[in-house]
Amino acid sequence: MTQKPAFLAGVNQPINREDRMLDLDETLVVTAPNWGSRSSLLAVDCSRIAGEYHVNLIDSPLFQMEMANDAIQRRVLRELADWDAVKDKTALTLVVANQDAPDTLEYFDQLCLALRLRADRLKFAALDAETATGLSEVCHIKNISKFHFKSVAVPKIAGSMDELMNQLMRHEEEKELFLVLEPAESQGYLAKKLIANGLRVIRLGYYMMRPVPLVSLKGIDPNGLWMLAMDVESVKPAVTGLQRQGINPAVVKWIGNRPSVGALVRYEVPDAVWVNVASLKPSALLETISKY
Numbered sequence: 001m002t003q004k005p006a007f008l009a010g011v012n013q014p015i016n017r018e019d020r021m022l023d024l025d026e027t028l029v030v031t032a033p034n035w036g037s038r039s040s041l042l043a044v045d046c047s048r049i050a051g052e053y054h055v056n057l058i059d060s061p062l063f064q065m066e067m068a069n070d071a072i073q074r075r076v077l078r079e080l081a082d083w084d085a086v087k088d089k090t091a092l093t094l095v096v097a098n099q100d101a102p103d104t105l106e107y108f109d110q111l112c113l114a115l116r117l118r119a120d121r122l123k124f125a126a127l128d129a130e131t132a133t134g135l136s137e138v139c140h141i142k143n144i145s146k147f148h149f150k151s152v153a154v155p156k157i158a159g160s161m162d163e164l165m166n167q168l169m170r171h172e173e174e175k176e177l178f179l180v181l182e183p184a185e186s187q188g189y190l191a192k193k194l195i196a197n198g199l200r201v202i203r204l205g206y207y208m209m210r211p212v213p214l215v216s217l218k219g220i221d222p223n224g225l226w227m228l229a230m231d232v233e234s235v236k237p238a239v240t241g242l243q244r245q246g247i248n249p250a251v252v253k254w255i256g257n258r259p260s261v262g263a264l265v266r267y268e269v270p271d272a273v274w275v276n277v278a279s280l281k282p283s284a285l286l287e288t289i290s291k292y
Helices: 041-053 070-083 101-107 108-116 129-141 161-170 189-196 232-244 259-268 280-292
Strands: 026-030 054-058 063-067 093-095 122-126 177-181 199-205 209-210 225-228 255-257 273-276
Touching: 026 041, 026 063, 026 108, 054 280, 063 093, 063 232, 070 108, 070 199, 093 129, 093 161, 101 108, 101 129, 101 177, 101 209, 122 129, 122 161, 161 189, 161 273, 177 189, 189 199, 232 259, 255 259, 255 280, 259 273
Parallel strands: 026 054, 026 225, 093 122, 093 177, 177 199, 225 255, 255 273
Antiparallel strands: 063 209
């Protein structure tokens, strides 16, 4: 059977529906955040192989990431310096509380330098294996620290903040300082929970997540539509975006790798179909869809 190429359409690219949509039954909407006009790496990687699995691919980030203003960036650096001198001996754990957070380090050279100067004391924690892998890659690229993603502490249930928090508390060293990487405007759930349990925490909120509307899905059969829900923040915007276009969120299928996200999808849309995958690797996502 001749393979048809997938097409990648983004919010910042004009969408030609006739050129974009192929005669395929299934369509995956990748909602991963982007930086500026750049598509997310996940969307790009999926677009390269989607045709092999006979799946249409639409890139529709629901958030656009950007650095917070200079004042907030300076405050983050000042708080780290106030709580932890470079020559201190206390253990430091960098906790990535958001799946997209590792990429933000590439845009904050001063923080990367501050972490590099403390590399011999650094440990790492993340919400799932994909986030741990991204953190390992960025820390290597920015010369912060070189470590294997398997050395990163992750919860057994992907995306479970409660389990990650309990794991961090079990392995806490004396006077250990936890550096929680998350959006500036978030409610800081993990940081607050750690503080409430008596741990020393610095919240590194130096980037923003600006909402972006769901792209037009006009002409797509909702019965073959798959919405990728990567984190709890993306669920409500996705549901609202579908409803505004007259698409019943219970008709489309939802896919992701975090049971907690699936639980929220079912809470927002009681009759929704949630398909949990072990990994967000493009091949795993697309194979699951093609065989469903």
